[in-house]
Amino acid sequence: MEIKRRDFIKLVGGTSVSLAVGGCAMDEVLEIPDRLIHRVRTGPGIETWKNTICGLCPGGCGISVRMVDGLPVSIRGNPHYPVNLGGMCSLGLNALHMLYHPDRLKGPMKRTANPGSGRWEPITWDEALKIIAERLTELRGGQKSRQVAVLGYDERGLMEQHIARFMKAYGSPNYFRFSPSQNDMVPHSLLHGHSRIPAYDFLNAKLIVSFGSNFLGEGYSPVYYTKLYSHHRELQTQYIQVESRMSLTAANADKWVPIRPGTYGALALGIAYVLIREELYDARFVGGSTFGFEDWADRSGSRHLGFRSIVLGNYYPEKVSEITGVPTAAILELGRLLGNTPKSLVLGDGGAVDNTNGTFAQMAVQSLNALLGNYEAEGGVFFTDQAPVRPLPDVEVDAVAAAGSRSEPLTSSRDVPFPLSDFSIESFAKNILADSPYPLSVLFLYHGNPLFQTLNHLDFAGALKKIPLVVSFDSIINETSEYAHLILPEHTFLESWGEISDVPTVGFSHFGIQQPVVEPLHDTRGTGDVFTELARRVGGTVKSAAAFTDYREEVRYAAEGLFRSGQGAVVAKGQKQPWIEFLQRRGWQTGRYATFDEFWEQLLLNGGWWNPARKKKNLDELFTTPSGKFEFFSQRLNSEFNRLLLKLDETGSSRNLESVLSRLNISARGDNAMMPHHEAVPYEGDRPMYLVTFQVMPNRDGAGAALPLMQELFGYSVHSPWESWAEIHPETAAAAGVSNDDWVWVESSIGNVRVKAKITPGIMPDVVAIPFGMGHTSYGRYARGHGVNPNTIMRNLHDLVSGKPALEATKVRISRTS
């Protein structure tokens, strides 16, 4: 100790490097290039701030990066950006560690041995692109352009268009995304006719009942909702959370209603029963703007039961109570509270939709908003306008591309399941393994980590092994990119151009601009530019997808639409919503920019554009269903079933709706199947506990695990750093002889995981909850080997309609490890 201290004192006297920067051995610890370190060592310590948008989750918070002599040293929220107004979450605050991460790839890599061997050798960009471009050219020459696929993740807006344009010009129908929120829009499209996720007028609502939606912790934009929530505390808005586990949102709600997993839809219908029976629903909206509420007759004269009859006949509170475990009195109370409180709002997500019956449950939850007449009402549900970005120019499509794009996508199932999913990794893996309807030759993996995040890891791993060329853009090698042949590492979001606009559920249209705050630290490239370069190298009409010199130009081009629209304003200090609305009503120009160049400059300086003024829509222009109304009876789902019926006809099977439903594993029969209903989840009977999972703020979708600080904060709520845990109710723990911090086995029919028990009263007695995000076997030195991945013990079940993973459909048993 004594000696060490003396050593230290020497260090203080001897090797401090700079007045401005307090690092004594910074270069040894940081992965910062020498040129930057030199600048910081000798520089004056000039502090600058640069605005951009956080890229670590889909939330799209505006951030200000603090730089000392050009080196990013910390991040704070952009106080003027309307999504987060200066607020931040722990993950975003830690984004610089992603920039300086020691396991970031320094340049393109080529795998030299088996997947998972960790044996890679560096390769130049030119060589890597040459290999890919040659393969792409060869396939295209052989009319096999459809054998190329891109598996994206959560990209939206411009990047999605960018990849889609490449695939269109090249000639493949196989561009998919698989993010956790993938297929979220399916139930909405069945009810509303269009695939837009509704936004909720939280600001004016007086009562918010959330079915499983942990919007403060796991929503699209937790910081946005946290701002709204804290604002509400002054307005006495009431929050009620229906959930099996006391999530962050439930813990902050005024009331928590525990519910058995997989029964959210039944509760929503039980509440509908109360609203209908006690005539607390909005008869004007239901009468004028909905379809299928009352009994009705179709064109052939057949009678159909309406929503009212079905709900009154099947979902009386005693029965619902039996299904859900929610006391009858509580159901009545919830229904009456919703019906009698003006501006009451209902939303569903998370556990309510992450199950085999998720689509029907979400339909049931949204039906409550229809009964309450919430559409376009103050404190209700609405659909935001899209930011008026300039559409990208069309690409040229030659005969090869046209034929390729017309092919059946590789995700469409030979079998019937998941009629409405945009993408199901289940079908995708099966098709690749079966070369059906054609083999896959090249797969690009853009973001995401399907082998960690999805349920059927083994199938998809097999599929990856089979594909001759897998290209990943990851900057840190993860479970999935272990299988890639080539990795073309992408810039972090702090080094690249991009935009994050119109985040779903955020209540106004906005456009956030991502710009490099620092020159790239390593030999990485933006993926937008890589696709452009590939388009150039393949040549011919594919080159039309490379219309812009670089991705920055493309972002600039898109942003010009905002300027030309004359709407909204660049975010700036002191802009408050009412003020802007006032100015716009008066027809005043809110921005101080005469030319697009000035607009662009302001955009980069301030970080984004927004338009809080939204024209109220008429109810008859709201829905694009066949009836033009909110459909309790989904005609789209009905025609989808009929389409499948024809498909079954071709294969010579039996010919009625029942056969379609049974092939889909849907237990409802007749009109019920097209309407919101409770579909029992096929739980296994021999295990007593339901397994539920949740995301924590420092980790989100598993990506935070690469960051040491986020690993330390992973279990901040239960004091469990670097470790997974299982939340168990005290009674259950006592019965199983488990004490706090004991190691327990959580065992399903698929497998088991060993976790620490955390005894908490905030969970139902027959539910065990394990956080998602740990248990990596790859993804850098800090992620690997800590905690468990609960997805590995889940049954491979998906939403019967949308194909979304069923994360709460597994039952488990717990036991102490001896």
Add this chain to the structure above:
Amino acid sequence: MAKWAMAIDLDRCTGCGACMAACKMENNVPIVEPDEALQGRVMHWMDMITEYGGDYPGIEIKRMPKPCFHCDNPPCTRVCPVGATYRNEEGLVAQVYHRCIGCRYCMVACPFTAKVFNWKDPAWIEGASTCFNPDVSRRMVGVVEKCTFCSHRLMKVKETADEEDRPINDGEYVPACAEICPADAIYFGDIEDKGSSVYKMSGDYRASRVMEDLGVEPKVYYLVKRTR
């Protein structure tokens, strides 16, 4: 003379933990090795306390961010044998790392366990890529550290205010946690200034301090509805 104080509105706070991360990044607080962390040696200047109440299903969970309370009558400073911790004129309880001999008496004396100890050389775990805040020195093995109310920010704010020959404005000097709180739940300022938000908050009917009966006069006020 200003007297710096904090008020945390627990009715607004959701317990998201952003303040903990902001604090660690701002103050170069070491990330300890995972096995050390599991032994309870995690270093948080801003910690999060979880309290459970009520009977199932009427369970209440309240999470409470907990920085150093910068007591006006601090017990920790009295026990320090080497004068490494003291309360200055502006009410900040300071920790002088280079005087600290690591006896940890102050950690024992603090009723709120606000202090943490560097059990190891702060290597930030092997190869950790941490970007350091140049405004805050890094500590060494064998010393106690704790929340400073980001006093390094105060130095700079004072310099600017003096240069412009004016007093420090309310909200000009705030610690990192208050700056980024997504729920705007943390108020910070000069409690002697009757126009400051923290003065108003500390007088709110919901305001109280932790373990007020100890007489240590904490300068962190918690606001919570009395009924909860």
Add this chain to the structure above:
Amino acid sequence: MPMLNWPRVARFTVNIILFVMPVFMVSCAFVSDDDVKQPIAYNHRVHIENAGLKCQECHLYVETMASATLPSIEICRTCHETAPLSESQEELALLKYVSEEKEIPWVNIYQVPDHVYFSHRRHVVGGELECSACHGMVSAMTAPVTSAFLEVTMENCMDCHRSKNVSNDCLSCHR
């Protein structure tokens, strides 16, 4: 509570002997090291008297930032672009750095430890101190600085603060 002062004084003294003194000794030993060799035999006098340069024309940020900064090669370049201005061998060495776009590896003599916040701006502008108060008569120096005029020690800082009635509270400088 005057009685409490005695133990405090005693503690303070013990501390100085045990901990602060070694810091001084070690740091003094370092900064006054005669072995310091600067890469170029820079002549302050020539630049100040003959070329008429002001301190802040090379130490750019002395009035605006915490750190005054050593000049970067770009600043040298504004005068020493291509042809030498003198017959000095040292200037040729400089021109080599300039043409290669390499920074000159000056040995930093006045180093403040990282746990101290020292602001030139505050001392020069706010405190109205002359540069020479700490750095000596630089205008008369014909050789580059190899040792500190005023050693960077806490004692020196505090003496001056005391005489000018400036706060000596730890948190005024330590971070």
